[in-house]
Amino acid sequence: MKKENEKELLKLKRVFSPKYILTEKLAEVYLFFALLIGLCFATKRILYGILMILVLILIIFFKLVFEKRKSNQTVMKFYEDRVEFKGKMFLFKTEERSLKYEEIKDITFTQGATFFEKRFQKAFGYGNIYIYPKKGTYLTHGMQIELVEDIFSKVEQIKNVIGDKMI
Amino acid sequence: MSFVIGALKIIFLIGFLVFIHEGAHFLIAKKSGVKVLEFSLGFGKKIWSKKGEETEYFIRMIPLGGYVRMLGEEEDVEDERAFKNVSCWKRLAIVFAGPIINIFFGLLLFWVLASIYNKSPYAGLIVTKRYLVMLFQSIVGLVSGKARAGVVGPVGISSMIVNTSGWFDFFYLMAIISVSLGITNLLPIPGLDGGKIVLIIIEMIRRKKVSEDTELKLTALGMLLLLTIAVFVTMNDVGNLFK
Structure with a gap:
């Protein structure tokens, strides 16, 4: 019985997609930085302007590094009787959590929270x-767990794994 | 000090033009009976919000944009007040409202300024008419490939706004940017209002909705195209600033 409970039925990973990160982040901050860079150059603060370009490049670089790490560290596994999670729930600490299916109140899914997230996650x-x-x-x-690939099929798979065990 | 004044000029000009653009979408949506879920000025983290009867109003941290979120704008919803469920004509009116108000406001401002400059509303009208004819000829020239566009992106625009001297100069530029914003938004690129207009017209011809999946993919593709153009235009703008 114990062996059956240890069998991993479904594993969800946070995807690392530079294409998504670049487009979403750039769309989000582009106008702000473009106007700011223009403002710096027009008021003869050339160094600040160059600094802003560097800041924009750094933001995108760090976002890529941060997302890569987050993807490597985040995993959600579904077993016969429980779901286990390992990863960062919020910004700092990596946590390990486990919930039996009867301890779950609700499972929901969304496709992005912000204007650009919604559009690009759906796309x-x-x-x-x-x-x-x-x-x-x-x-x-x-x-x-965020940025799960092929979300609709994954939600269906979760439903199949949990079935009526979530009372 | 010039930096702060420059920043205020940009925020006021861009913020105001976006406000009237989104405000027009919002008003026509309400008038057409579409349920508007959010009306937001600016992007990023919220700094103020107020829940109305069915709409939540937001002011967000970066005052350089904004949006209106309508029920069923992106997803299929079974509600007769959802954007996708109202008639094509109503949807066309809602989408057209934003660019049209920008063009109308720009021309109105142009006429007011021309009237002040020429000390006669009639003379102002003649100058505005001349500007309109010139604008129309430029668009025809661009479409037919007989003219070349000197494209300016946000970097160039912000630089132009900062370099305006005096209120006349500033409002003149505001009028030009407002008209340009309206016309640019009407370009048939997915992600822009013009792209949405094309999809609605296709639906009217086919008498069948364009699938949500196709629409989303087209929008993402359009945004990708706009981002690519934006990157090139920005590089060009920065290059020009160094000249």
Whole structure:
């Protein structure tokens, strides 16, 4: 019985897609930086202008590095009786959490929160999955995995794995 | 000090033009019975919000843009007040409203300034008419390939705004940018209002909705195209600033 419970039925990973990160981030900050760079050059603050270009490049570079690390560290595994999560729930600490299916209140999914996230996540077929616990709060006991590839099929697979075990 | 004044000029000019653009979409959507979920001025983190009867109003941190989020604008929803479920004509009116108000406001401002400059509203009207004819000829020239466009991106535009001297100069540039913003937005590129207009017209001809999937892919493709153009235009603008 124990062996059966240890069998991994579904594994979700956070995808690392430079194409998505570059387009989404650039679309989000482009206008702001473009106007700021223009402002710096027009007011003869050439160095600030160049600095702004560098800042923009650095933001995108760090975003890529940060996302790569986050993707490597985030995983959600579904077993016969429980779901396990390893990764950063919020900014800093990497956490390991486990919830039995009967301890789950709700499972939802979205495709992006901001204007550009929504458009690009839908276009790329990515999505975010949120698991809410019955006991405790979402912050302390919940789970979330963002940028899951082929989101609709993954949601179907979760439904098949959990079935009616979530009462 | 010139930096702060320059920044305020940019925020006021861009912020105001975006406000009237989104405001027009918002008003016509409301008038057409479409449920508007969000009306936001600016992008990024919210600094103020107020929940109305069915619309939530936001002011966000970066005051250089904004958006209106309507029910069923992106996804299929079974609600007769959803954007996708109202008639094609109503949707066309909502989408057209933004660019049209920018063009109309720009021309109105141009006429006011020309009237002040020429000390006669009639003379202002003649100058505005001449500007309109010139604009029309330029567009025809561009479409037919007989003229070449000197494209200026946000870097160049912000530099031009900062370099305006006096209120007349500033509002003249505002009028030109407003008309350009309206016309650019009407270009048939997915992601822009013009792209949405094309999709609605296709739906009217086919008598069948363009699938959500196709629309999303086209929008993402359009945004990618706009981003690529933006990168090249920015490089060109920065190059020009160094000259």
